[in-house]
Amino acid sequence: MTAPTARTDEATRPEMSSGGSRVLNVTFVFAAGLGSALIFLVEPLAVRMLLPLLGGSPAVWNTAMVFFQLALLLGYLVAHGARLRLPWASRPWLQIGFVALGLLALPVAVPTGWTAPASGQALWILAVLVVMIGLPFVALSTLGPTLQGWMAETAHPRADEPYFLYAAGNTGSVIGLLGYPLIVEPMFGLTTQALLWALGYVSLICVLLGAAYLRRRHPAAVKDVETSHVAVDRTPIAMRLRLRWVVLASVPSGLLLAVTQHISTDIASIPLLWVVPLTIYLGTFVVAFARPVDRCPPAVARIALIGILPIALTLPIGLWSAEMLVVGIVMHLTVFALVAVAVHFQLSASRPHPDRLTEFYIWIAVGGLFGGLGVALAAPVIFSAIVEYPLLLLGSIAILWRPAAADTPATRRIDIGALAFVAVLGVVATVAGVPVSTMGAVVLGFGAAIWILGLRIRLFAIVLASVLVLISATALWPNEYQTRSFFGVLSVSTDNGVRTLTHGSTTHGSQIVHPAPSLDPTLYYQSDGGVGRVLNVTTDQRVAVVGLGAGTLAAYAPQHREMVFYEIDQAVVDVAADPAQFTYVSSAGPLVTIETVDGRIGVSTSGRTFDLVILDAFSSDAIPVHLLTEEAITAYRDRIADGGIILVHITNRYFDLGPVLSRTAEEVGLEAWEYSTPISRWVALGSGDAVRPELAIELMSWNQIRPDPSVSVWTDDHANVLAAFILR
Numbered sequence: 001m002t003a004p005t006a007r008t009d010e011a012t013r014p015e016m017s018s019g020g021s022r023v024l025n026v027t028f029v030f031a032a033g034l035g036s037a038l039i040f041l042v043e044p045l046a047v048r049m050l051l052p053l054l055g056g057s058p059a060v061w062n063t064a065m066v067f068f069q070l071a072l073l074l075g076y077l078v079a080h081g082a083r084l085r086l087p088w089a090s091r092p093w094l095q096i097g098f099v100a101l102g103l104l105a106l107p108v109a110v111p112t113g114w115t116a117p118a119s120g121q122a123l124w125i126l127a128v129l130v131v132m133i134g135l136p137f138v139a140l141s142t143l144g145p146t147l148q149g150w151m152a153e154t155a156h157p158r159a160d161e162p163y164f165l166y167a168a169g170n171t172g173s174v175i176g177l178l179g180y181p182l183i184v185e186p187m188f189g190l191t192t193q194a195l196l197w198a199l200g201y202v203s204l205i206c207v208l209l210g211a212a213y214l215r216r217r218h219p220a221a222v223k224d225v226e227t228s229h230v231a232v233d234r235t236p237i238a239m240r241l242r243l244r245w246v247v248l249a250s251v252p253s254g255l256l257l258a259v260t261q262h263i264s265t266d267i268a269s270i271p272l273l274w275v276v277p278l279t280i281y282l283g284t285f286v287v288a289f290a291r292p293v294d295r296c297p298p299a300v301a302r303i304a305l306i307g308i309l310p311i312a313l314t315l316p317i318g319l320w321s322a323e324m325l326v327v328g329i330v331m332h333l334t335v336f337a338l339v340a341v342a343v344h345f346q347l348s349a350s351r352p353h354p355d356r357l358t359e360f361y362i363w364i365a366v367g368g369l370f371g372g373l374g375v376a377l378a379a380p381v382i383f384s385a386i387v388e389y390p391l392l393l394l395g396s397i398a399i400l401w402r403p404a405a406a407d408t409p410a411t412r413r414i415d416i417g418a419l420a421f422v423a424v425l426g427v428v429a430t431v432a433g434v435p436v437s438t439m440g441a442v443v444l445g446f447g448a449a450i451w452i453l454g455l456r457i458r459l460f461a462i463v464l465a466s467v468l469v470l471i472s473a474t475a476l477w478p479n480e481y482q483t484r485s486f487f488g489v490l491s492v493s494t495d496n497g498v499r500t501l502t503h504g505s506t507t508h509g510s511q512i513v514h515p516a517p518s519l520d521p522t523l524y525y526q527s528d529g530g531v532g533r534v535l536n537v538t539t540d541q542r543v544a545v546v547g548l549g550a551g552t553l554a555a556y557a558p559q560h561r562e563m564v565f566y567e568i569d570q571a572v573v574d575v576a577a578d579p580a581q582f583t584y585v586s587s588a589g590p591l592v593t594i595e596t597v598d599g600r601i602g603v604s605t606s607g608r609t610f611d612l613v614i615l616d617a618f619s620s621d622a623i624p625v626h627l628l629t630e631e632a633i634t635a636y637r638d639r640i641a642d643g644g645i646i647l648v649h650i651t652n653r654y655f656d657l658g659p660v661l662s663r664t665a666e667e668v669g670l671e672a673w674e675y676s677t678p679i680s681r682w683v684a685l686g687s688g689d690a691v692r693p694e695l696a697i698e699l700m701s702w703n704q705i706r707p708d709p710s711v712s713v714w715t716d717d718h719a720n721v722l723a724a725f726i727l728r
Helices: 018-054 059-085 091-105 121-141 143-152 164-187 190-217 239-264 271-289 298-317 322-349 354-382 388-404 409-432 436-455 457-476 530-537 552-559 570-576 584-591 599-604 630-638 658-667 693-699
Strands: 482-485 488-495 498-503 506-512 542-546 562-566 592-595 610-615 640-649 671-677 680-686
Touching: 018 059, 018 121, 018 143, 018 164, 018 190, 018 271, 059 091, 059 121, 059 143, 059 239, 059 354, 091 121, 091 143, 091 190, 121 143, 143 164, 143 190, 164 190, 164 271, 239 271, 239 322, 239 354, 239 388, 271 322, 298 322, 298 388, 322 388, 354 388, 482 570, 488 570, 498 570, 506 552, 530 552, 530 610, 530 640, 530 671, 530 680, 530 693, 542 599, 552 562, 552 584, 562 584, 562 599, 584 592, 599 610, 599 630, 630 640, 630 658, 640 693, 658 671, 658 680, 680 693
Parallel strands: 542 562, 542 610, 562 592, 610 640
Antiparallel strands: 482 488, 488 498, 498 506, 640 680, 671 680
């Protein structure tokens, strides 16, 4: 049987009334926007549910993104197959039936009995997400190309160019993403969020029914639509063009995860830091696909190429200091936006005829999946350091230098504007007293490179690429021990006789090793700090420690009956227990035991009571929210012997956790005291008059924290982390 086209040329397309056109347009745009919004609302919702099971690691989001990209690709394949194989008349109803099957998985929740393994966390995340949201997510992923295909088969005036629905879908995605951290998460707990999402899913099915009715009522050609299977442009697409689509889609996708990882590792694994980069990423699709283009604007490519330079110069110093945190985050996100929109303009310029749009989206999804797989799964196995970010920037240079080389009035204005910006930046940096080691290098390198850029862009690209290669090589070959796990990069370095363990950009313990290893506790754990003072007055006690680091607290083990460390990252255990690196643990002998498990789970299921529970778990400098919720503190309290206390390490650069802990303590019937030194802050939680005498005497010298009723209590269902954010 032949397959006559279900769309016609403009000259033979049936006319529609303006009212009918308007109704059809609104229905399809709303369906595309709502479907995309639901996709990007459920992503942070599902990952928020998984975080407590995986130690609050920022890697959870990046790994989940691989699932989302894989499900998106599967959805596009289903849509493509349906358009090729299913009859014109029955396609919409089968599509809606497939979406309705997703109701079987609702409301979204972690399957009963699923617990995270000690290893293979990435594969476990993929498996649990399949069970949680696999069916509805794939069903929703079919809607983008499907709705555009439906539009192309109608008599709507814009049916020949249905890509505007792609922009509408991405707009809905942006609304969903921004709505989650700004509206949904602050207002509702996870249980309510899941119920509201299910309600939105049901509403979408109703809208799709309306869209299917309008498609049937306003077909592009009355003749043959009942027997037509698909409208296909028979012009073959070259494999080279398909590969180009994959490459152009994979670089921004990989950069998305690399940037997210970079800005969240040292702060917190929270939805806001996930969705902002993803919102920018989708926004670049909206800009690039909003109208037809035949090439990437040279000025856009040039700005993006210039912007990569300050990123390259500052990558080795992370996000700078706490004072420069906002500047660092904005800089990385701005450059990411510039690069992504420039690359997506090239992708948009190569898009095919609407008859091939489902295949086009399949190859885009393949590229997105490759980028996600490379950053989330392959890079942690291949590299011992975070080098995927500079390598992806290197790939961006290879893509951008050719369109950026065009010498036009617009590009010349860009060069002049960039030079002016550098001059202003230098003045501001000088007045503000920003350290030369950070901003000074950026300003000088920025100015010099732009001057070179004005002469010859190919030379600039070579110089910039060389900088990124050097950064990658330096990160991969450190002077001493370095390893990488699901939870991040661990590095060991020795300077002036002091050996230091670093996780990300944050120090997690040190030991004096020259002229001989010393068992004196250092840094946050010194005897005159909060934890040292408590451990020195509570001798012959049973102590539980959540978080191992370099094992420094094992230096106090000889004063106690037993010290149990709970550490979720096996890589940390390997470093701390290796006497060639640190000797605190090995010197303590049988007094110290280590269990590789999430600390909250380990303490609450230990079946033992402790005289003291110490919380000292961080991922780089990021706070593990699930360890500090009301339910978590209650679990620790229930494992405390009469008169014991909970001691919490709250030293970090970006959050004031004292008020949160005092409010939580009030909710669970405890009181809170804080002890601070220039290098550490500790909070003790105990039952007031019931605290053991030696501890009560010690806590008299601490500052009691009075609960502030305006501070919200963190719970497993809801935690307003941003309310505790500070800039010092």
